[in-house]
Amino acid sequence: MSIVIETQNLSKVYNPDTIPVYAVNQVNLKIQRGEFTALVGPSGSGKTTLLNLIGGLDKPSSGKVIINGTDITQLRPNKLIDxxxxxxxxxxxxxxxxxxxxxxxxxxxxxxxxxxxxxxxNKRVETLLQHVGLGDKMNARPAQLSGGQQQRVAVARALASKPQFILADEPTANLDSAAAANLLDIMAALNREENMTFIFSTHDQRVIDRALRVITLVDGKVESDIRR
Amino acid sequence: MIFTIAWRNVWRHRVRSLVIMTSVALGVWAGLTLNSLYIGMGNERLKIAIENEVSHIQLHHPDYAREFTQAPVMNNIQTALNQIETVEGVKAVCARTMAMGMLATATGSAGVQITGIQPPNESRVTQLQTKIKEGTFFTASKPNSLLIGAKLAKKFKIKPRSKVILTFQDASNELISAAFWVEGIYQTYNTALDEVMVYVNQPDLNKLLNLTDQAHEIAVLLQSDDFTASGKNKIATLFPDVKVQTWKEISPDTELIIATMTQASMVFVIIILLAISFGIINTMLMAILERTREIGVLMSLGMNKLKLFTMILTETLLLVLVGCPVGVFIAWLLITYLSENGLDMSVFAGESMGDFGFSNIIYPDLLPAQYVQIIMLVLITALISSVFPAVRALSLKPVEAIRA
Known part of the structure; x- marks a missing residue:
């Protein structure tokens, strides 16, 4: 399997000149295409920061994020957006x-x-929304949808651009059990059937139980990396 | 889709958007109406100056001076009048004889400018005949009739048929006194002139001054101001030994007043535009502050800065484009109504407008190009006003904005 994401000595330091706080500390990871990965760890362990760095939403203090061979930390802002x-x-x-x-x-x-x-x-929108079970809610505004339905629209939106991978930050945190289970079923099916790569940060044991790879972060460092 | 998002965003806070749209409409209405009032006042002032004071073109002896106790005269006047009438664009022409002198009554005396006019010709060139308040306009057959301004008449309690004595110098510097009978009392929009100008029959004055087919001044009324420049050139060619001047040269104060009024109206428009601008900036900054997270999401998903800028610009323009036509329509309705019926300023300013040479009734006027000019200014203001909020939005960092 090909490597989609690679981080090399990736670090994010806050207050480097006074009291340095390492949100992410020398993280080296390789994520292969089609992996269904959960980033877990206690609050403040750096899960969201790592996702933001991988997603190019935040700039690392040092290290590289290589996606399909492109070091996105070297891209100019407009190129990074694109x-x-x-x-x-x-x-x-x-x-x-x-x-x-x-x-x-x-x-x-x-x-x-x-x-x-x-x-x-038009074709893709209908396919995606039907895929996430919202074929009958296409013309509803977010305020007219439940939390679970909104998150399924968000998944459809994430898939719409035909991305290399999907980053999901605590995707089930605001959902009830049934909605969370439904969302996980959809994401697992997309992973299984379309080989879509998922990386999600989570505290939710139900999500962790469904993940095929669990990376545990503590104080910004990778403490364990288990494939199932 | 950017337009859709911008349009729907406009209506997310209906009341707030309606407030800014209303203020834009009011601003546009006020700007257009004020401009039309100023232009109307300027037009009225110009009309009064041309029709009552200076005409479009005047001819004088080259050595004619304003202090004309001994002003040189022009000769062969009747021939000159006939020649000028043939010039293209000339509507009417008249000759005048002038003398500076003293008017004395039983109750007092005052310095006056005595103007000898040819009543039929004068009526075609100026509106003097229509300004008669009491008495008649040189219809009496007896000689030495005189028209006097209402202000001077009031000052000396003069009425029609009153006798006054005019004293002035003739061509040979001899002091002459003659009795005149007031035939009419006139009142123009220029009360300052009404106090010093008295009109007599030109033959009466010429006889006293020992003048024949001579006059100090020829006034030319044209079909429109568009003929002024060409008319001056043609008349100057016909009479190379005579000084030919346009109303702008004779009365630079009139042109200055019109120019000043145009500038004053633009100052008001700029103040209104500034108020609109601050309203727009405030509204858009609030909108961006409230939607920080949403903007962060748009940036995260891949909306580039140009598209984000376009979205905010579109939203700002939509706020203005809804309010602007409403303001233009209301202003157009009001200006159209007032341009036909006039706005009586004496309700607000009494009769004081006349002291400054203005009519008490203003007929607002605004050309289509001037509507377009103000609409363009409002749109440019909106564009400029959107830059600051847009820059604020563009400076957001996606990762921080999402957490907001």
């Missing part, structure tokens, strides 16, 4: 859908940014 658009899918803890857009428009939006032709966009 790289994210075409290579990385995001699912946020608080869903973060655009409230003024319908479910269909939220999913379609990212393809519009990619200049995907209208016919292809």
């Amino acid at each position: 790289f994210r658009l075409h290579n990385i899918g995001f699912v946020f803890q608080s869903f973060n859908l655009i409230p003024v857009l319908t479910a269909r428009e939220n999913v379609e939006f990212i393809m519009l940014l990619q200049n995907v032709p209208a016919a292809e966009r």
Whole structure:
């Protein structure tokens, strides 16, 4: 299997000149295509920071993040935005859908940014929303959807850009048990059937139990890395 | 999609957006209306100056001076009048004889400018005949009739048929006194002139001054101000030995007043635009502050800075584009109504407008190009106002914005 993500001596230090705090400390990871990986660890262990660094949302203090051979830490801001658009899918803890857009428009939006032709966009939006079980909610605004439904739209949105991998920050944190289980089923099916690479940070034991690889972070360092 | 997001964002806070749209509408309405009032006042002032004071073009002897106790005259006046009437664009022409002198009554005396006019020609060139408040306009057959301004008449309690004595110098510096009878009392919009100008029949004055086919001044009324420059050139060619001047040269104060009014109206427009600008900046900054997380998400998903800037710009323009047509429409309705019916300023300013040479009734006027000019200024203001909020949004870091 090919390596999609590689981090080399990746560190993120806050207050480097006064009292240095290592959010991420010398992390070396290799994530292969199709892995279903959970980043776990106590609060403040650096899970979200590591996801942000891998997603190019934050700049590391040192080290590299190499995605499909491209060191994204060396990309200029506009190039990095463009790289994210075409290579990385995001699912946020608080869903973060655009409230003024319908479910269909939220999913379609990212393809519009990619200049995907209208016919292809429409087809893909319908396929994705049906895939996450929201074929009948296409024209609903986020406020008209439950938390679980919103998170499923977020997953569809993340998949819409045909990314190399999806980063999900505590995707089940705001969901009830049934919604969380449903979301995990969808993500696991996408991983299994479409070989989509998932990396999620989580505290949720249900998510950890479903992960095929569990990386434990403590004080910004990788404490264990177990493949199942 | 950017337009869709911007349009829907505008209506997320309906009341706030309506407030800014209303302020834009009010600002545009106020700017257009004020401008039209100033232009209307300027037009009225110009009309009064041309039709009552200076006409479009005047001819004088080259040595004619304003202190004309001994002003040189022009000769062969009747021939000159006939020639000028043939010039393209000339509507009417008249000759005047002038003398500086003293008016004495039983109750007092005052310095006056005595103007000898040709009543039929004068009526075609100026509006003097229509300004008669009491009495008549040189219809009496008896000689030495006189028209006097209402202000001077009031000062000396003069009424029609009152006798006054005019004293002035003739061409040979001899002091002449003659009795005149007040035939009419006139009142123009220029009360300052009404106090010093008295009009008599030109033959009466010429006889006293020992003048024949001679005059100090020829006034030319044109069909429109568009003929002024060409008319001056043609008349100057016909009479190379005579000084030919346009109203702008004779009365630079009139042009200055019109220019000053245009500048003053623009100052008001700029103040209004500044107020609109601060309103827009405040609204958009609030919107961006409230949507920090959303903007962070858009940036995370891959919306580049140009598209984000375009979104904020579109949102700002939409706020203005909804309010602006409403303001333009209300202003157009009001200006159209007032341009036909006039706005009586005496309600606000009494009769004081006349002291400054203005009509008490203003007819606002605004050309389509001036509407477009103000609309463009409002749009440019909106664009400039959107830059600051947009820069604030662009300076956000996705990772921090998402946590907001």
